[in-house]
Amino acid sequence: MFCGHAEFIVTQTDVNIEAEALLDGIITSSPSGVESLFNKTLQLKQSGLFTGDFTDLASRAAEGNSLVIGTNPAPSSVVYPQKSSTDAPYSASEASLRSAVKIPTSFTFGQKPPVILVPGTASTGYIAFVGNYLKLLTGQSYADPVWLDVPNYLLGDAQVNAEYVAYAINYISSISNNQNVSVIAWSQGNLNTQWALKYWPSTRGIVSDFISMSADFHGTTEAYLICLSAPELGCTPSVIQQEYESLYVNALRRNGGDSAYVPTTSIYSATDDIVQPQSGTGASAFLQDGRNFGVTNAELQTICPGQPAGGVVSHGDVLINALAYALAVDALTHDGPGSLSRIDLPTVCAQPIAPGLDLNDFLLNESTSIFALLAISEYNPKVAVEPPLKSYALLN
Template identity: 50%
Template sequence: MQFQHHAMGVCLACIILTSSVAFSASIPRNALPPTTDLDLITILDNGANNPMEGNEWLSDIASSIVSNLTGIRTQDESVQSTREKIENLFAYGHLNIPEAASMVASSGLVSSEILSFLNGFLNQSLNSIHNENQASSNIDIYPLKSEADAPYSVREDDLRAAIHIPNSFSYGKNGKKPLILVPGTAIPAGTTYHFNFAKFGNAVPTADVVWVNIPGSSFSDAQVNAEYVAYAIHYISSISNANVAMLSWSQGGLNVQWALKYWPSTRSVVDDFIAMSPDFHGTIARALVCPLLETVICTPSIWQQGWDTNFMQTIREDGGDSAYVPTTTIYSTFDEIVQPMIGDNASAIIRDIRGVGVTNNHLQSICPGKPAGGVYTHEGTLYNPLAWALAIDAFTHDGPGQPDRVNMEAACEQFLAPQLELDDILGTHGLLLVAVAGLLVYMPKTTAEPKIAAYALD
């Protein structure tokens, strides 16, 4: 059966490519069915009623989320009242993903319409890792584009099938340039960007938006996740005969940076790298650092994103903490997942020792006391008006996004990007519910950080 956007298969694979469902009626590893009756509520409910040993804490949170989602109604709030609710929820302290999701559910910050969309995320073609992207004899990018590149460990067919190309994609025609969206931890790319940057073409008509559905919802080894990014850069650039721009969220920033570092041939075809809430230096938030974090939540990539892990030390060394292409970072003090996100030691900051052009944009410093400089969470940057203005500026100019080219009065005085609506705020925060579902089903959890790839040790 062929789905819209050239996607085949089932989105369950987006979360558990090499996993089994952690419930009594489990699906054998690597034996995923072509269709599934599982949905967001079912996963959360099963997690609440069938806790595995040691995850009673996560089970209790899942139970609370399900209880709070029962009977929700159509959202009739305004952007202003939603802003006030978000400020009350996230202005104090830092949380882990399940606790943040529980707060979102208990606050009524998800409407019935949004929940209906999120509930079916497993079966949405926009999240498929089985897309029918044709191989081309004219594309010489695998197994190596350049002798300087790291080797791939993933089959080319799988790398290519993870790229979602919408029907609207123009393949470089009409002066358009591809924008490749790279997801963060725990949420498939299609769902991640549905309420925000998948709509970037409405703001910039010359942008051709595509995205990479990294298997395992980016829970697996970040070094392997980066292979999908490196391949996507070359594949999309080649079929479009054009350079590309990259836009990432969260761990996606690390995946792009790792790809640029260890697949240096990618740098010549990437014009811009726009990183939303990146953790280039990991996080020191105790609630998100393994092994301090409950072992039931420790997945390979979550483990790797602690500030002092082997992975973080490896990506930072030899100038890896500095940009390889023009880079725009956008981050918020109130990030509930990555910390610190303020001052000279903010995790999102990237250096510019190569002189390629970098701007590090702290929302609260640029728009102090203004709506756009208010309480924006890890996911909230995805609908922030200044973030959108800077992304637009970066995409439409040479070099990184520059605040002095942006209409700061207009950007700072708004709470929501003008290209978006109230439902986009609600849906973006609803992503946390999908993240909890991903944590419940991803198997196996890990008790140690993955080994550094041999190519990064040379």
């Protein structure tokens, strides 16, 4: 789904103290649950920290286009219409699939390990990650990030959204000297990635790590509340598909889809304001390891109880969480999933925000929820029921 907020103050010496206090007031006065998104949007606008509208935020998505190469190169091997005869068919054109892959001018085409950043519902790759993993990973020796801007902000059919992930995995590997890639996904992006791994088997052998943030692999009981402001208008297709026990979710999870297809690190918060349930083995983000690839299920509050990194962390602020970042880096720099045994937990749990991020990044991350609410309100046509399953999903 999309982001909310965490209850912490960003404590860094170069942060403006007045803005910090104002943010703390906004954060601690907001109720929990989906309604906090609406309240926080209003409060951020009233505070003067955000004054824009949908047009202003949409221009933020376009900002990323100034950072990418002009034309994406052709793959070195066939990846469309199928890389393997076992892959599901694409409904989107190759031109659309390829243009959604945003390759920054800094990309090394295989000299460093590629990492694909997959956004969540009502967002773009640039908006979702500019205030966190784009900044944190760019220039690192162990990661070379690209991002996806899926059409319609991932509000359309989630099955089609997954096509963009499947294509990106094979495409980025192909233009990177056939190097393996890793995927960092947030919210719906995790469902799309798991769907791609399930129904495009050619992707599995070239994904070194799947790092999952705030996943709703089992859907969420909160999904339809997002559209309750105007129930007579219906909702967006992918939001309905993320309802708990939707057709889409059940298709994904059956026949072993509730187990990892590649080494997977799933990071989630029990206080998630969008995805519930999100605690214990019943958490929507919890993945099984039936294929023995290695899975780390990391509930922030269980690992860092009563500490800043394990406090009240919302759906979106998992992306700026210090423990989540430490696990992501550990996964990217080791074989298999991220391991808590290799992390200095006393130090990491005491950090309220990932090292390297500041107040501006916090605000960028927070604005994602504003963009999401506006994008959902602008999306048409709204629907009352989820899209039918693709024929290939009916068979497996």
